[in-house]
Amino acid sequence: MYRILIVDDEPIILKGLQVLIQQSELPISSIRMAANGQEALERMEEELPDFIFSDVRMPVMDGLELCKRIQEMDADVQTVVISGYGDFEYARQCVGYGVKEYLLKPVSKGQLHELLAKLAKGKSKRRQSGYLSIAKMDRWLEQFEQAVYFLEKDTLERLLDEWEQEIEGYQLQRAQYVELVEQFDHLLMKKLKARSVNIAVVPLQLRQDCSAEAACKRFRDHISETFRNLEKMRKGKVKDPVEEAKLYIEQNLRSEVSLEEVADMLGIHPNYFSLLFKQMTGETFIQYRIRCRMNQAKKMLGMQHIRITDISYEVGYADHSHFTKMFKKMEGLSPSEYRLKKLGIQ
Incomplete structure (x- = not known):
């Protein structure tokens, strides 16, 4: 079954090519359409096509740039450029970006069907040659890693299929x-271990006489088991780990929440979590926790009926003098000075 993507900014052309392709004898699983090169790249992220039929002159991103991007992806995609007579020389430039076929508009039914058969034959020969390219393998791995790590069950099922x-x-x-x-x-x-996921990661081992069907089932079961273990460790939470950590800190300002405690809750190794948190927020875990405490303290200082000693306790400082020192370090004023000078409360 082949997947096809048609790219053209003229709806009539898109529909016409779709109908002609559907009338061919080629086994087709999907025909998708895009109005320009940028949309085509987005469609390719959702589903990688086997064949692309693209116009040359389009808004946003033209066919030449699209062909260049596809070549950089090193994807197993065969691209056909379709152009008007006036764009013929322009279309020929696409050959330098791996395009081996181009058609002149208007495209006839017989011409298109003959080309589809040729493309399918070339695809079959390449598949018989064996292994995935390194670039393609890396793309698959990245998608699987993201789906497992962020507990995207539906995405994982689709990827496995x-x-x-x-x-x-x-x-x-x-x-x-x-x-x-x-x-x-x-x-x-x-790759999962490199993220320091705090679960046992045991590589799959298959017998050499294992059938292809059994190998696929074992792989599916192994990935699903890894997913369930991580889900159990995270207690079913599927949100972004850093956002989960920030929310947990904000909801527990009274407590002396530690980095190790939050990492354990998320099922992530503390060292990796520390690096991830700093990378995503620009602050260390401790710096973020202090800033949250001081922000909450400033809000409470605006409530005249609350004593400053009570505020220090509410934001996690049992030692009032330590709270005062930290607040002044962050704001340049002591809590009482801040209340008077910034808020006008005596």
Whole structure:
């Protein structure tokens, strides 16, 4: 089954090509459309097509730039450029970006069907050659890692289905199939471990005489088990870890919340969590916690009926003098001076 993407800023052309492609004998699973190169790249992120038919002159991003981006992706996608007679020389530039076929408008039914058969034949030959490119393998790994790490169950199920379809198309020998599945699983576990996920990560081991069907099932079960373990560790929470941590800090200002405590709650190794938090917020865990406490203290200082000693306790400082010292360090004024000079409260 082949997936096709048509890119043109003219709705009539899009619809016409869609109808002609549907009338071909090619087994097609999806025909998707985009109005320009930028939309096409977005569609490709959602589903990688086998064949792309693209116009040359389009707004936002033209066909030449689109072909260049596709070449940089090193994706197993065959691109056909369709242009008007006046754009013919312009279209020829796309050849330098890996485009091997181009058609002149208007495209006839016979011409298009002949080209589709040629593209399908070339696709089949490449798949029989064996392994995924390194760039394509990396893209698969990144998608799987994100889905598992951020507990995106529906996305993971979709990826597992698409991954099986992908490698089935390569028509590998049984030993090659088993080796590819093991290698992919090993690299995925390694990427998850690099995030220091606080769960046991054990690479999949398959028998060499394992069938392709059994290998796929074992891989699916192994990834699903890893997902469930992480979900259990996180107590089912699927939000961004840093956002979860920030919310937890803000809701527990009275307590001496530690980085280790929050990391354990999220199922992340403390060292990795510390680096991640600093990278995402620009502050250390301690700096963020102090700032949250001082922001809350400033709000409470505006409530005249609350004593400053009570405020220090409410924001996690049992030692009032320590609170006063920290507040002055952050704001340049003591709490009482801030209340008087900034808020006009005596």
